[in-house]
Amino acid sequence: MSSSVRQTKCRILQHECDGNFRRLVFEAPEIAALARPGQFVHLLCGGTHDPLLRRPLSIYRAEADQVAVLYEIRGRGTALLAEKKPGDLVDVIGPLGTGFTLPDSPTQQIVLVGGGIGAPPLSFLASTIAKSFGCERLTTMIGAQTAEKHICADEFRGLSVDDNACLLATDDGSCGHSGLVTDILRERLKSESLISPMIYACGPTPMLKAVALIAKEYHLKCQVSLEAKMACGVGACMGCVIKVHNGGGCKYVRVCHEGPVFDAEEVVWDE
Amino acid sequence: MSSSVRQTKCRILQHECDGNFRRLVFEAPEIAALARPGQFVHLLCGGTHDPLLRRPLSIYRAEADQVAVLYEIRGRGTALLAEKKPGDLVDVIGPLGTGFTLPDSPTQQIVLVGGGIGAPPLSFLASTIAKSFGCERLTTMIGAQTAEKHICADEFRGLSVDDNACLLATDDGSCGHSGLVTDILRERLKSESLISPMIYACGPTPMLKAVALIAKEYHLKCQVSLEAKMACGVGACMGCVIKVHNGGGCKYVRVCHEGPVFDAEEVVWDE
Amino acid sequence: MNRLTTDICGIQMKNPVMVASGTFGFGKEYAELIDLNLLGAIVTKGTSLVQWDGNPPERICETPAGMLNAIGLQNDGVDSLINDKIPWLQSAAADTPVIVNVVGKTLDEYAEVARRLDGVPGVAGLEINISCPNVKHGGIAFGTDPSMCAEVVRAVRKATSLPLIPKLSPNVTDITAMARICVDCGADALSLINTLLGTAIDIKTRKFRLANITGGLSGPAVKPVALRMVWQVASAVDVPVIGMGGIMNADDALEFLLAGASAVQVGTANFVNPQSAIEIAQGIDDYLVTCGVEHVDEIIGTVQS
Amino acid sequence: MNRLTTDICGIQMKNPVMVASGTFGFGKEYAELIDLNLLGAIVTKGTSLVQWDGNPPERICETPAGMLNAIGLQNDGVDSLINDKIPWLQSAAADTPVIVNVVGKTLDEYAEVARRLDGVPGVAGLEINISCPNVKHGGIAFGTDPSMCAEVVRAVRKATSLPLIPKLSPNVTDITAMARICVDCGADALSLINTLLGTAIDIKTRKFRLANITGGLSGPAVKPVALRMVWQVASAVDVPVIGMGGIMNADDALEFLLAGASAVQVGTANFVNPQSAIEIAQGIDDYLVTCGVEHVDEIIGTVQS
Ligand SMILES: Cc1cc2nc3c(=O)[nH]c(=O)nc-3n(C[C@H](O)[C@H](O)[C@H](O)COP(=O)(O)OP(=O)(O)OC[C@H]3O[C@@H](n4cnc5c(N)ncnc54)[C@H](O)[C@@H]3O)c2cc1C
Ligand SMILES: Cc1cc2nc3c(=O)[nH]c(=O)nc-3n(C[C@H](O)[C@H](O)[C@H](O)COP(=O)(O)OP(=O)(O)OC[C@H]3O[C@@H](n4cnc5c(N)ncnc54)[C@H](O)[C@@H]3O)c2cc1C
């Protein structure tokens, strides 16, 4: 059986602090070789029984023998992870989950819509798309609370052909559009500066829901990356489900296995 | 009410590693001022709920505004403590317990009998005795498994008037007497090179029991410092008891409050 | 902290955070480390008619996020409580009500302790420990057998006019049944949970870690079970419920209040941080301010399903 | 690892370390991370007669040294098990016996699942889940009510000749009573414990953290309770006992063996470290070598009081 996932104790190569965000780079040649944008790794943050479970983090970079994640300190697990130093080992399972499906045609317009800590997997996706198809048809729209919370803005700018291809929004107006990133999306579609783009979105659920609604309205293909509390991360515990449409009815599918990336129209958003 | 115990977050000043032993020095002026030989501090080793409880460590030095402990990594609590670095804070309650009662007369011979990790409180006691009465009548006998495990030998040597006043024993004969430290005690009493000394002992329970038997045989005053698993450390939970004689019967008393130092003849050793 | 005033069956407390029986001695042990007058109430160590020796050591053992204890209710008996400990508390912690935790090996013993405490100045109420898993004769059997439970509460009820707070055992199939029985027999409030019966083995010596073999599990490990039971009982009875089990910080305490507890007790947390109860009261106050709630009563039992 | 061979009511295992129901899917999920052939046995996710949807999310929640789950037994039903999952396991893990965890909402459903599994190649035994706290219709009621418990075991016993292993609920006053009933009704072995019923509240939203309100507590937090129950049951019945609840490493597993478990199951630990079960089997072997014990059987139930 060809294996697509690994558990390894990985040496930390870099661990940089940027405000409340951390950029963690570890040595993991096998995981790096297997990783696709939208997939995640499942990390042991502490060494004791409290907190007990692993934490899922999206893959932000997978190059040569290195994997990087970009995370925000949200609670005790990420706080413990943040204490680890270069040279320390971190127990990683990955790559996990079903990532983004790349566009089949290089001629289609592509728009990436990110919010907050949803940016890292989109950054990985953007660089993968750029490698395959170039940046010509790529537009990124990234929202954050404030200018300082724009974590991958420089990278997105680097992959944009002009200023119109990388658009920022902040809740407080401290940078780019003052308001929601979905305002920008809607405006661009309306003004037809974007025509029938393929949408990739990752960010807070309300943002994803708004993007999904816009996609539906304009009959656009849209992939969203969702979050859920996870235990196993590998599809065994059925703990991380979301509701999706299933024929006339609904069913629960696993964010860690069938997702975290789903077609927006599959997802039952109402609840 | 005059207070004799403090809870404070203390800054770590030094934390040195010597094989499996660690010497931890922290800033705690109030605790240092109150501390007496034989007392202990109760330390929070980790920051999570696992392990949950504090760990008791004997006070090894209390000078000016500093308190020092000397400990061995035995399990998860001490392993977590060992990770702390100078500058970190450690939550300390102390000084706790009833320490050694100093001899009332400077003319009496004094012998300190220590085993393994029992040496640190005796070192504190030795230096206190030396300050009050000088070293003339002080003899120390310290046992350990091997020469490397003799943790305070230099200090005891420094406080001894001649080679006969500081005697080492090792299980493997790698340093000093090959065998038990109690062999030395017994031999010295038999040869009358020690006459009616006051005995202070700290170390593993079998050693303490052997010392207590010798003391009884020679009708000597003997104080022993005992260990017990502790929860509160302040006398509230009744978790740390040992059995002592009580009139014709027995009763349970708290190692953290009535102890850790007891008169050897008080203790019910049979069990 | 006016927002925090709490009345549990007539016991007036300045805040709803009490210290739990057996984890705070008789107050004196912690008097040098915290200001006892800042506590909502002090619940004493279990007190019996005569002095009890308790169990042989080892009596405690740490477990993941918790601890086992098998103290066996070592205490000096009710007369020593009345003559020494209560008067001391009255002078040292005049602002803090004292609730006496009552234990017995027979119905008569329970009743007699309650009788002696009736009318003693400085005793605000009785918590009836029918649930200690570490006493062989009565204890656990009283707390897990419905008819024995009823008998104890009735007997104590007859013996005293003090507020009566049976303390329920979690080691039962249906804790609401026990709760209803207690209320029917005259309980003014209920405390829960006592400890979960557990054990631990030392694989090196191949012996049980506790001399008593089994002990009571407490600490954060038990919190989900305790919270579930408090929610069940608070939904099932009309008397105030005092919730406890693994409360380590204000967030934990607030979970219990939202689940329906009118007050909480802090136990094992005292060992980890003697300031816990005081910091928790402060943290509850902060939460109320942040949420714009005027009084703690307004959040009790308001969890949404 | 000849020292570790274990026979549980005719189920031959190369070691006494199984993976617990619901924590290992149907084996496939972990097949790329560990060698399934090194496991003592695989217990499948609870399997019902027809496909079950399970509970709405949130289904899980971390707790101190533990977790709550309210999966609600989402599964594809017994036919999918027989047609897809068992054949896959037979080819991928030929050396490892598979025990099917059976659930139902009625007596008939339990019996019918058992009947369909009778004689299916690759099914070594049935674990009867009478104790899942997350199913409303049957589940918990079967496992906590003595007469319903008896009925389920009897019904399943009639429907199959496979080894029958009821899985007991810890949410009872006297687990030995339930154990005896199961044995009297034809159980060949017993598994315990399933999860402890608990809950958790999000104080920010003031809602329960689980959509189902309550869930089952597992992980190291429950180990002392699980070990106590295993010791009680192993002392009370003559059939083999399979112990579980918070086993994270070989030391934990050895505690259960010393307490009287003939085999153990590893559940929540799989989430933390998928290698757990294999490392535990190795660790038990190391312990036996260190202690000079020839076979694991020799240490079972040898804890000294
Ligand atoms: C597929 C996936 C990819 C993710 N990628 C990233 C990423 O690249 N960078 C990043 O910073 N974060 C990412 N997250 C979220 C990250 O997993 C959580 O922030 C982290 O688990 C919180 O752990 P904690 O111990 O610090 O917080 P906790 O103390 O556990 O909780 C703090 C807060 O975070 C929420 N939370 C806890 N666990 C999760 C979880 N598994 N999913 C969502 N919310 C949770 C809690 O409800 C609580 O509100 C991802 C989550 C998923 C499911
Ligand atoms: C009054 C007193 C003074 C002490 N002074 C010192 C000292 O100066 N230096 C030093 O190295 N150690 C000292 N100890 C022992 C020290 O407290 C334990 O080694 C420590 O608590 C072990 O914690 P752990 O988490 O590392 O080990 P754990 O994982 O908890 O246990 C490892 C081993 O240590 C034993 N142990 C655990 N807690 C205690 C305890 N409270 N007392 C005795 N044994 C225990 C366990 O049974 C086990 O065998 C003292 C103990 C007491 C009671």
Ligand SMILES: Cc1cc2nc3c(=O)[nH]c(=O)nc-3n(C[C@H](O)[C@H](O)[C@H](O)COP(=O)(O)O)c2cc1C
């Ligand atoms: C060491 C110890 C001693 C206890 N003694 C008593 C007691 O005497 N009477 C009683 O009713 N409960 C006693 N308890 C139970 C506590 O009061 C409380 O119900 C339980 O520990 C759960 O709360 P916690 O998790 O906050 O500790 C004791 C608990 C501990 C840890």
Ligand SMILES: Cc1cc2nc3c(=O)[nH]c(=O)nc-3n(C[C@H](O)[C@H](O)[C@H](O)COP(=O)(O)O)c2cc1C
């Ligand atoms: C996510 C999850 C799902 C579970 N599903 C089942 C199940 O389907 N059937 C069952 O009998 N037990 C189920 N259990 C209980 C476990 O098999 C086991 O009895 C329990 O978790 C205690 O062991 P542990 O602490 O090692 O996890 C489940 C446990 C968890 C954590």
Ligand code: FES
């Ligand atoms: S986290 Fe276990 S199935 Fe997704």
Ligand code: FES
């Ligand atoms: S440790 Fe609590 S009384 Fe000694």
